[in-house]
Amino acid sequence: MEKREKEHCSLMEKRSKFDREEEQQSDGNRWLQLRKSTPGIGVIQKCERKSPTFNLSNGSWTLGVAYHIDKECLVKKLHYFKENMILPRCSVSSNEVQFFGSLSGFRYLAENRSFKAWFLDQFGVLHDGKQPYPGAISTLEKLARHGAKMVIISNSSRRSSITMEKMKSLGFDPSLFIGAITSGELTHQCLQRRDDAWFAALGRACIHMTWSDRGAISLEGLDLQVVENAENADFVLAHGTEALGLPSGATLPMKLEDLEKILESCAAKKLPMVVANPDYVTVEARALRVMPGTLATKYEQLGGEVKWMGKPDKVIYEAAMALAGVDASDCIAVGDSLHHDIKGANATGIQSAFITGGIHANELGLGSFGEVADPSCVQALGSKYDAYPSYVFPAFTW
Numbered sequence: 001m002e003k004r005e006k007e008h009c010s011l012m013e014k015r016s017k018f019d020r021e022e023e024q025q026s027d028g029n030r031w032l033q034l035r036k037s038t039p040g041i042g043v044i045q046k047c048e049r050k051s052p053t054f055n056l057s058n059g060s061w062t063l064g065v066a067y068h069i070d071k072e073c074l075v076k077k078l079h080y081f082k083e084n085m086i087l088p089r090c091s092v093s094s095n096e097v098q099f100f101g102s103l104s105g106f107r108y109l110a111e112n113r114s115f116k117a118w119f120l121d122q123f124g125v126l127h128d129g130k131q132p133y134p135g136a137i138s139t140l141e142k143l144a145r146h147g148a149k150m151v152i153i154s155n156s157s158r159r160s161s162i163t164m165e166k167m168k169s170l171g172f173d174p175s176l177f178i179g180a181i182t183s184g185e186l187t188h189q190c191l192q193r194r195d196d197a198w199f200a201a202l203g204r205a206c207i208h209m210t211w212s213d214r215g216a217i218s219l220e221g222l223d224l225q226v227v228e229n230a231e232n233a234d235f236v237l238a239h240g241t242e243a244l245g246l247p248s249g250a251t252l253p254m255k256l257e258d259l260e261k262i263l264e265s266c267a268a269k270k271l272p273m274v275v276a277n278p279d280y281v282t283v284e285a286r287a288l289r290v291m292p293g294t295l296a297t298k299y300e301q302l303g304g305e306v307k308w309m310g311k312p313d314k315v316i317y318e319a320a321m322a323l324a325g326v327d328a329s330d331c332i333a334v335g336d337s338l339h340h341d342i343k344g345a346n347a348t349g350i351q352s353a354f355i356t357g358g359i360h361a362n363e364l365g366l367g368s369f370g371e372v373a374d375p376s377c378v379q380a381l382g383s384k385y386d387a388y389p390s391y392v393f394p395a396f397t398w
Contacts, residue, residue: 103391104372106139107398109332109353110146117149117324117331119317119350122156122163124336124358125396127170129284134369135397140176142398149324152180153317153333155310155340157210157217157239157277157292160185181319183310184217184239187276190309191222191237198307202274203234207266208245209295212253216243217276230265236273236299238292256290260298267302274307279340283358311337312344334396336360338387346388354378354389355396370394 109115123129126136143150156163160180168174194200205225210216217239219226226245227233241259243251266273279291296306310316321331328349335341336358345352356364356373363381364373372394382388 103393105398106143106353106393106396109391110143110148113332115148115330115332115351117151117321117326118143119151119153119320119331119333120396121333121335121337121341121355122152122154122167124283125334125355126167126172129282132170132172133395135395137172139396139398140172144176149326150177151320151324152177152182153311153320154180154182155277155279155291155293156182157184157187158182159188179323181316181323183278183316184276186316186319187239187274187309188222191224191274202272205232205234206237207233207235207262207271209236209238209240209259209262209292210243210245210251211240212243212251214240214242216240216245216251219245230262230269230271233266233269233271235271236263236266236304238273238275238295239277241290241292241295256294259295263295263299263304264302267299267304270304272305272307273299274309276309278308278310278312279337281359283336288359288362311335311340312347314344314348317344317348317350332390338382338385338389342382342389343385343387351390353391353393355393357395366394370397 103109120126125133126140127133140150152163152167154163158166160182162184163180163182164174164177167177167180190196190199191202194202204223205227207228207230208219208224208226219237224237226247226249228244228246241256243253244259244262245251273296275292275296277292278296280293280297281288282291283289293308296308300306317333321327324331332351332353333341333345333348334353334355335345336355338354338360342352342354356378357366357369357371360381361367364377366373373392375392378392
């Protein structure tokens with residue numbers, strides 16, 4: 001008992017700076033998540049903002065007033081913190097305790113946080129490809145009234161201007177955003193400028209995988225020659241998963257498995273691939289549609305080299321920060337993909353908000369819009385993808 005009490009006192013001394021900072025904040029309900037990289041710790045417990053208290057009589061560490069961690073887990077915590085000199089604090093480091101708030105609407109962040117810029121994913125957050133989500137437009141309008149600089153950052157194969165036109169057609173006011181940055185735009189600029197050594201060495205002949213039903217992607221202005229077989233190609237350009245681009249500019253609809261067969265011959269020839277949309281799937285009219293990231297993953301499995309454009313790469317976030325004129329401490333990224341939106345925000349060192357009702361809804365057992373996910377399921381899914389949000393919301397609502 002005496003040894004445990006000493007360990008607890010030592011830990012509380014290390015927590016003192018954190019506690020003083022916490023007393024200056026008002027974070028509402030929080031969820032304490034210990035990263036999977038922390039040895040012996042993988043539980044999640046609900047707590048209020050109050051500092052944890054230690055009960056010597058039963059060996060439990062109470063978080064707030066009602067929830068506690070069992071004795072065995074507590075001992076592992078104390079030993080790990082003592083040996084590694086780790087203080088619980090809000091962080092994206094892979095070896096530290098991570099907090100994320102479970103909230104019902106974005107009003108809290110707008111009124112209690114000083115984020116100057118908001119980087120918003122579109123599919124699965126603002127709309128489903130066919131119509132806006134309930135409350136999304138009004139939430140954007142209210143954020144704008146709070147002075148938020150909003151930038152769409154999207155793993156869309158299309159250029160930024162096309163994305164803004166799409167948003168307008170769905171009923172969104174383009175003037176609410178200071179701009180849009182898409183993976184398709186980044187791809188187009190890199191292929192056009194070729195001021196990067198990797199792109200400069202690509203060559204001009206490409207196998208083009210694109211869309212048919214969703215509309216083919218234009219290669220105008222890129223000085224590329226579209227070819228139909230690997231023997232004549234310099235690289236593979238993946239914009240879509242529905243069709244093969246033809247030299248005439250037309251498209252030949254193909255099943256995913258047929259495109260994958262073409263990739264086998266491309267990999268055998270060791271052609272590099274540029275993937276203009278790293279997403280694996282996206283939400284479309286409440287269903288999931290396969291995205292080019294799935295083809296890119298297959299290509300890597302075949303031994304091919306892939307240049308991933310867009311999230312989770314830091315380049316798209318850095319471009320958004322430059323557009324908004326902010327640094328990492330002044331912005332927050334909102335998205336529904338743990339392996340793209342949230343992981344990218346973690347890598348860039350910015351805070352993030354995870355929308356559970358998007359592409360991970362089925363994995364989280366959600367059946368209806370606005371349904372609240374079980375926090376333990378969110379924690380497990382975050383550990384699975386090694387992606388850790390700062391906040392969790394059921395939907396992009398006020």
